[in-house]
Amino acid sequence: MTGASYPLRFRSAEARGTRIGRPLRLFGRVHGVDEALLDRIGRAFSERDEPAAALAAALRLPPGADGRVTRAQVSAALAEVGASAVDGPPRVPAPGGRADLDERPAALEQFLPHVTAVPGWVDWELVDEGAAVLRRLGQNAADVLLQLSLVGGYRFGGPTDLLAATGALTGGTLQRLARTQEWTVALSEPGALRPGGPAWRATVQVRLTHALVGASFTGPGGAGTEPWDTARWGLPANQADQAATLGLFDGTVILGCRALGVPVPPSDSRALMHLWKWVGHLLGVHPDFLVDDEWARHRLDHHVLLAQAGVSDAGPRLARAVVAAQAERTYPGPAWWRPWRARWERERMLSMLTVFLGVRSMRELGLPLRPPWAHAYLLPLNTWRYRVAGRSRRGRERLERWGRRRSDAILASYRPVAPAGHEETAGQRQSVGE
Structure with missing residues (x-):
């Protein structure tokens, strides 16, 4: 260690992080603990964009x-x-x-x-291929992002407390989930991440939203009912938490999809990681935490886990709000069927969460346990879809079309039916500050 000053959360639950990180250490090929890397993460809690x-x-x-x-x-x-x-x-x-x-x-x-200058390492063909990979992953990527990335991230104090302090626990969960879904779907469109493109604009706006949240808790006239505890949590929207969030979008999605039976070969992994490296650059993540090698990301994510605090009071409340929001979505079909579909979606989510997070984490978040029936049907389904039907070029094209259809259906389920003449435009949904 360098003797630098760290917030109190740093390594305050290292034994727990080690336990949670065992699958990552195994499947991510992580060997040993790098104290210099932990020190870099610790200092990043006090750095911002x-x-x-x-x-x-x-x-x-x-x-x-x-x-x-x-x-x-x-x-x-x-x-x-x-x-x-x-x-x-x-x-x-x-x-x-x-x-x-x-x-x-x-x-x-x-x-x-x-945000307009393009670093020399950016390969646009690889970025577009990463978008195609994201489209092919379809429902699987959406499931992993919602469950393992989002709800799984609620297991650690700090970012969850910041989210709760913004008023996220008082309502609007469905709208927050819809905006995140819209953004990730936008990233999968060809060419959308080039400067001036729709996904580029949306990503820059996400960056500004993070900065505005941070400023509201550290500047004059803070938004919280209580002052932000910098000594405990570090700066709001700090670089260590930004790096952790980026890892939940790239490396975690790759491992999570593989756990659902989806093959992610090295070429797809490289393309997807490169896409997220460019996205991370646009989000203002420090270059020290930008990687386009999957295994380097898993190593970094493992050390981020070791640096985290334990679960806080905000985590279980946020997790339960996300599960409850599944009943608020607008599902297709006749009115009598929708409550049953909502219940099925909730039970499916809990089944997958039980496998992804494990029994102890589910109990920490106050979520009910379910048998792994969702994985039981997804594993053979994805084996057929990706390893048999999707092996050829035409098969991959069909997977991309299927991914688009699933993305459209998921987005539609998060949007309430607007009254005639009150349709919300994409520009309104992506306005700065949302």
């Missing part, structure tokens, strides 16, 4: 204040960013591009290059 934090501070300034940035200015600047050519630099919008925006504020001007 500085470019986005500066922009968030400017967004929170009162009207008329010098250097204030408005959401309209951010949205206009992002809309002006042209789609980047693969071999050329992206077009950064010039100040004063619109008549109602005479001059771009300094904080916005300084932020834009961090």
Whole structure:
């Protein structure tokens, strides 16, 4: 160790993290503990995404204040960013591009290059192939992201307490899940992550949302009913938690899909990891935590587990809210069938969670245990779908079409039927601050 100062949560439940991380250590080929890496993670609890934090501070300034940035200015600047050519630099919008925006504020001007400049390591063909892999994974990726990534992440204090402090426990669970689903589905569209593309804009807006949440708890006029305990948790939306979240989206999805019987060969793994490396860059994750090698991610994720705190009071409440939200979704079919479908979805989710998280974690989160019947039917189904029917080029194309259909159906189930004339646009759903 370097003698650096760490928050109290750092390694406060290391024995528990070691137990939870045993499958990751085994299937992720992790060998030993790297104290230097743990030290880097510990220091990252006190680091934040500085470019986005500066922009968030400017967004929170009162009207008329010098250097204030408005959401309209951010949205206009992002809309002006042209789609980047693969071999050329992206077009950064010039100040004063619109008549109602005479001059771009300094904080916005300084932020834009961090999301428009494309690092030399980005391979657009590999990014697009990663999107295709994500489409082929279809329902399986959606299941892993919701269960192992999201609910599994509620087993650790810190990010869960921040989420609870934002008011997430008072309602709106279905809307939060819908926005996350919309974002991940957008990432799977071809070319959507190039600067100026819809997934690029949505990802930049996610980055700003994280920064705004952090600013609301550390700046003047904090949003929480109690001050944020930096000594205990580190900074809100810190770099260690950002790295942990990225690991839940890339490496965890790969391992989770394999646990459901889906083969993820090295070529698919490489493409998917590269896609998420670019997404992580756009989200403001520190370069120390950006990797496009699956095994490097598993090693990093294992050390992140060792650095975590135990479960807090917020974790079980958030987990139960996600399970309960399955009954609020809009399922197709006649009205008499929908309550039965909602119950089936809830039981299916609990069955999969019992396998993914294990008995002790389910009890810690206050979730009821279920037999592993969902895995029992998914394993042979995915074996047929991916290892037999999906082996050929046409088979993979069929898997992509199936993945799109499942994504559309999942998104539709999270959206209430809008009254005529009140349809919500994609731009409204992706507005800054959501």
